Amino acid sequence: xxxxxxxxxxxxxxxxxxxxxxxxxxxxxxxxxxxxxxxxxxxxxxxxxxxxxxxxxxxxxxxxxxxxxx
Amino acid sequence: xxxxxxxxxxxxxxxxxxxxxxxxxxxxxxxxxxxxxxxxxxxxxxxxxxxxxxxxxxxxxxxxxxxxxxxxxxxxxxxxxxxxxxxxxxxxxxxxxxxxxxxxxxxxxxxxxxxxxxxxxxxxxxxxxxxxxxxxxxxxxxxxxxxxxxxxxxxxxxxxxxxxxxxxxxxxxxxxxxxxxxxxxxxxxxxxxxxxxxxxxxxxxxxxxxxxxxxxxxxxxxxxxxxxxxxxxxxxxxxxxxxxxxxxxxxxxxxxxxxxxxxxxxxxxx
Numbered sequence: 001x002x003x004x005x006x007x008x009x010x011x012x013x014x015x016x017x018x019x020x021x022x023x024x025x026x027x028x029x030x031x032x033x034x035x036x037x038x039x040x041x042x043x044x045x046x047x048x049x050x051x052x053x054x055x056x057x058x059x060x061x062x063x064x065x066x067x068x069x070x
Numbered sequence: 071x072x073x074x075x076x077x078x079x080x081x082x083x084x085x086x087x088x089x090x091x092x093x094x095x096x097x098x099x100x101x102x103x104x105x106x107x108x109x110x111x112x113x114x115x116x117x118x119x120x121x122x123x124x125x126x127x128x129x130x131x132x133x134x135x136x137x138x139x140x141x142x143x144x145x146x147x148x149x150x151x152x153x154x155x156x157x158x159x160x161x162x163x164x165x166x167x168x169x170x171x172x173x174x175x176x177x178x179x180x181x182x183x184x185x186x187x188x189x190x191x192x193x194x195x196x197x198x199x200x201x202x203x204x205x206x207x208x209x210x211x212x213x214x215x216x217x218x219x220x221x222x223x224x225x226x227x228x229x230x231x232x233x234x235x236x237x238x239x240x241x242x243x244x245x246x247x248x249x250x251x252x253x254x255x256x257x258x259x260x261x262x263x264x265x266x267x268x269x270x271x272x273x274x275x276x277x278x279x280x281x282x283x284x285x286x287x288x289x290x291x292x293x294x295x296x297x298x299x300x301x302x303x304x305x306x307x308x309x310x311x312x313x314x315x316x317x318x319x320x321x322x323x324x325x326x327x328x329x330x331x332x333x334x335x336x337x338x339x340x
Contacts, residue, residue: 064226
């Protein structure tokens with residue numbers, strides 16, 4: 001299955017059970033507990049990660065906290 | 071009215087059709103507040119002063135430290151120990167004596183932020199902790215003040231401009247701050263010295279474009295920058311109707327300190 005993650009085509013094994021939450025774990029995404037996920041242009045509410053399936057062709061953005069500045 | 075020496079000083083601006091004498095006058099009449107006189111604040115303050123932004127506020131309670139000098143290019147070695155806002159003001163006025171610099175030698179908090187931002191047209195976040203970043207977002211959204219968010223870590227940076235209630239705000243992306251110490255700070259994780267120069271200069275550009283009323287602001291787009299990959303990316307965003315501060319039924323209706331996001335370290339680190 002092909003999806004687009006932060007602008008990059010990404011090939012994933014077929015898995016009909018895959019959710020946004022399990023994808024975060026599968027890819028070992030940094031800031032996994034805090035990262036904001038945008039799916040096809042919509043920012044997901046955190047509780048929806050567990051119930052939102054990942055489908056062929058999805059465009060996903062991981063938005064990370066960056067707290068520095070000084 | 072511009073004097074002859076001002077016409078010469080700003081000649082490269084005035085020759086631009088997007089600026090001209092009228093635009094330069096708008097910059098003179100403009101009031102921009104920079105919160106944080108560190109990595110991001112340094113290039114912002116230098117460029118806004120050089121550009122002739124008439125009134126520039128700068129807020130920071132910290133003193134210059136040796137470990138700041140690798141990236142905070144407005145502070146020099148002899149400034150170590152001096153209040154950052156004083157050090158910054160000296161350089162800004164040395165670049166451009168026409169500019170009025172207003173210093174706030176204090177940390178911003180729910181108690182003082184409304185009074186400080188009230189005097190400005192555009193606010194720039196150059197702070198280094200989530201408590202301040204969320205406070206600035208909330209205060210600017212609630213007061214209807216446009217502002218530029220900037221964040222950096224290691225080799226990566228992000229920035230977005232917020233037009234309250236028109237474009238996505240910081241809480242549309244991140245509804246609440248991470249628990250304290252969940253995300254490393256620059257002093258814990260490091261930051262490449264040139265990074266705040268890139269992000270801060272973009273933030274200063276936004277302030278200048280806002281004052282001029284020209285071009286397109288970085289709204290509804292989070293610009294991310296990877297210095298290691300040398301890549302810029304834009305993530306398209308939309309204002310969230312469920313946003314806790316700028317949404318249709320906000321739960322945040324006055325500024326408050328995010329105590330969970332605040333650590334003593336955050337305040338001491340630079």
